[in-house]
Amino acid sequence: MKTFTRYESVDEVLNWLDRRVSALPSEPVAVSEACGRVLAETIPSPVDLPSFDRAAVDGYAVRGVETVGAGAYSPAVLQRLDAAPALPPGTTTRVAAGAPIPEGADTMVAASLGEEAGRFVNIATAVPPGENVVRRGKDLARGSPLLPQGRLLRPQDLALLAACGMDRIPVVRRPRIRLVISGDDLAIPGQERRAHQHFEAASPMLKALVARDGGEVEACLHLADDAIAEALRPENIDAMLIVGSSGEGWNDRAAEALETAGELAWHGIALEPGRSTGIGAVGNTPVFLLPGNPVACLCAYDLLAGRAIRRMGGRSTAWPYPVRRAALTKKISSELGSVDYCRVRLTPNGAEPVATGGNTRLSALAAADGFLLVPEDSEGYPAGAEVTLCLYNFLDSESNHVQ
Amino acid sequence: MKTFTRYESVDEVLNWLDRRVSALPSEPVAVSEACGRVLAETIPSPVDLPSFDRAAVDGYAVRGVETVGAGAYSPAVLQRLDAAPALPPGTTTRVAAGAPIPEGADTMVAASLGEEAGRFVNIATAVPPGENVVRRGKDLARGSPLLPQGRLLRPQDLALLAACGMDRIPVVRRPRIRLVISGDDLAIPGQERRAHQHFEAASPMLKALVARDGGEVEACLHLADDAIAEALRPENIDAMLIVGSSGEGWNDRAAEALETAGELAWHGIALEPGRSTGIGAVGNTPVFLLPGNPVACLCAYDLLAGRAIRRMGGRSTAWPYPVRRAALTKKISSELGSVDYCRVRLTPNGAEPVATGGNTRLSALAAADGFLLVPEDSEGYPAGAEVTLCLYNFLDSESNHVQ
Structure with a gap:
């Protein structure tokens, strides 16, 4: 049985991760x-x-100089040719917007400014040479x-x-991610739950998060705690997320399995919720041990795994969340020594904390509009403090409109 | 040949659209x-x-009252049972985080606070009743x-x-959208282009925009100008986007085809670029005539069609763009009477206009970080004016971090 004696700082772990992980081919x-x-x-x-001198309007291709002095009482009168690759002086032809200007022409007269009379077109407006033409390149x-x-x-x-x-x-290339859901007491949503079981909830969330970060889930395996080792053969994948079995319980075998198969670099991170998170690698493939509780799992994914996946996919390491400054409606107390993932709701008066630290209520997470991080060396913030929020609405950032 | 004599205001058209379009089943x-x-x-x-009283930590289930007075020199000593559905007084059992508390127990002692000695567990800390247990519901x-x-x-x-x-x-349900790409002078990217042709560029952009707005493209048809009517039989679709053939050219047949098949409600919108946009319906299915120029097409899609698609999909009508306030580095001049879609680049000094109104350079669009709209009744803004920008980076809103 594992007992955590110290928790590694999030920054230290991120440094390690950034050194190990880079953009895929x-x-x-x-x-x-x-x-x-x-x-x-x-x-x-x-x-x-464009690849040729292009008409910017529907109308008549002309030599601009031939419209000089044209007016209502003295229109320029040009002979209208059918589609022509080259225009002799004194002639014009119809050209559609986007089409090439015939050789000889340098100007387009909008269709509404030309009046057709049989084989002639009267143009009653002087149009400067070059007008309404987009030159090649x-x-x-x-x-x-x-x-x-x-x-x-x-x-x-x-x-x-x-x-x-x-x-x-x-x-x-998109990072290919293997999900391993570990646990002996999990029921599958939509199926019957036995009395001691709870429904497995992390996998649909993680699939959506991996897709958000540009990765693709290669497989989602449900394995008993003592079968995790089987999944730790990373062929044709770029990272592995193992959910559950990472804590201090007697059946928690994920860390042990990773140590045997490769390297367990860190286990126990100064992050609340998410302290039981572990990180290591098998060969060059990073492996994340994420808590089974969905709220702690989200927090650990977002702080650590998501960043690595974005990095492998050539994206920015920064969070894909819109950011806003807001004042806190209530104080936040936070223990020194760990990063505290505080969920907040936006109200007309500012950001209201709805869950801090070890609170892992899923309903509070769903009710939250975003979160802020209280750093390791902070005991929190007083009511009224201006803080930087990350908003969960990355899918509909228009709610940013309310500012 | 169509000649626009007036342009309908964007707001009027949006009102009409909002009345016609609502959320799908x-x-x-x-x-x-x-x-x-x-x-x-x-x-x-x-x-x-949870559906049962749940352990919040890995550890020992106890009656909290039985740890009262426990300390390093006088631990509570409890008999350890194997997994038990009910705990008699004086006993404890191992329980994993997330698992049910046995009947009789009301408290969890973290594993690290219990010391096992054969069939007994010494608990050297008093743990208040209810601690580390999440009650059912x-x-x-x-x-x-x-x-x-x-x-x-x-x-x-x-x-x-x-x-x-x-x-x-x-x-x-996701709105099903039919794309019709019209034009006789279009080459397909990746294939050979004849001298008078240009490459068809709108369809990959529109597919991505429709997906962004929660729709799915049912089909993308490439049709000659005089074949548009064939596509105007909207079966099993929720909206149709016809690209090109909407202007004042001699071959522009989209408006005529729509009038024949159904209703052309508006043709000519006070929007720059995008003036040749048309809107109507066949039966209850809205049909959008979008300009063939990709920049004008984006503008018309975003102002009109995208909103309708989001509405049908049950989403907010607001734009899915992050929003920011910024000062203009240069003045913007805009003609009265039409909405002007001004593209801007973000610089350390503020928002620099890179293309306004009728400018349809694709490279300027790609270089822009976002846009602002100058309303119909405005002649523009002076340098230094604070304006509201929509940012194009809806895919990576983390660049919002720079504030």
Whole structure:
């Protein structure tokens, strides 16, 4: 049976983790599937954009100089040709927005400013040469950087890549994560629960968190406490999360199994909730021992595992939570010596603490709008103190609108 | 050929849209797949959580009163039973964190505070009755609201639902969207481009935007301008986006096709870029005519179509963009009478406008960090004015950390 005698500081563990973990190699992906992926290389534009002098409006291609002096009483009268690759002087042709300007023309007259009369077009407005034409390469010159390495690709980035004719690009490979749910007393939601069992709740949460951080779950295995060792053969995965069996109980075998299979670097972290968290590796594959309690599991995942997964996926290590400053409506007391994960609710008067430290009520977590961390060396904050909150609503950051 | 004579105000069009569009019916979904879905009903807890008096720590279940007066020199000595459903007085048993407390016991003594000696356990610390035990229903009582209707489900919400034994929940059905890409001069990225063609760039962007807003693309059809009518038979879809062919060109047939098939409610919107946008319906299915230019297309999608899709999916109509206040580094001039979509870059000195109004450079869009809207009745803002920005980084809102 394990008894924790000391707890390692979160910062120390993060330093260790950052040294062990770096961005995975790249893989090609279709541009249409690339939103939210991380660009593995800076990509130079393979073309001039646009690739020809392009009409910016629907209308008539002209030599701008031929409209000089045109007005309501003295329109420029140009002969209208059918679609023509080159325009002789004194002529015009219809061109659709986005289409190439015929050779000889340098200007577009908006359709509404031309009046067709048989094979002629009357233009009653002087249009300066170059107007309504986007010159070749004006948007982007061939060879100039299109998008930088490390870019978390946005919808509009895909349009830019496609506009340059690209259909596949190199992105950082997604980290493949194995989930191991350990425990002899777990019932599966939707199935019958025996009297001594509780429902397994961490796996749907962790799957969603891994997806949020750009990873993909390779497998989710449910194993008895004494079968964890079986899962500790990390082939074709980038990290492993073992949930439960990490604490001081007589059946808690996760740490022992990891020590046998590889390296248990840390067990017992100065983090509340989440003290029983462990971290190590088998070969080069990091392994996280996460508490079975879902609230402690979220806290340990977010502080440690999520960061490693984001790093492997080429993303920022920072949290994917919107941040806001707010005043506390009540004081927060925190024990010295561990990071305290305080959940808060936003009220018109500020941030109201709803659960601190060892409180692991799931309903309080669901009622919270976000959290703040009280550092190891702080005993907390008085009512009224301005603190920095991370908001849980990363999926609908529009609620940020209320500021 | 269409000539716009007036442009309808964005607000008017949004009012029309909000009256026409509402949340879709619900469908069941697995809890493990429910992150980012919208709860269709308020769900009462089907169970007490926890469902039994639960140990909060690994250790020994005791009657708390039997440790009264215990100390280093006078430990309480309890007989240790093997796992027992009920504890007679004077006995204890090992219980793992999360497991039920045996009948008769009311208190947990942490494992590290008990010393086993054969079949007995010495407890050298008085532990108040009730300590380290979570009473049945203490987290959440059966029948109390678990999560509210309309909740955009977060990872931790899935843990709460699973902890209550739920494996399927009712969520708002995802809007099914048909994309129609229209145009005779489009090349497919990755394939050869003929001299007069440009690469089709809007569809990968729109697929990503629809996914962001909770919809799913039912099909993406590439049709010649004169074939749009074929796609205007909305069976089993909730909205249609037609890209291109919406302007004043001679081949622009989208508006005409929509008028024939159903209703063209608005064509020409006071929005820059995006003026050629049209909106209507076939039966009850809204149809959006979006500009073929990707920048104008993004603007029109975000201001109009995205809102309708979010509404159908039961989400907030507000934009899924983080918001920030910033001072302008340069003035913005805007024409009266239309909403101006100004793209800005964040600099240490504030928000620098990089493209306003009719500027449709894709590279400027990619270089922008966000945008602001200049309302119809404004001529713009002077340098130094504080404005509200929407940030494009909805995928990695951690860059919000820099405040």
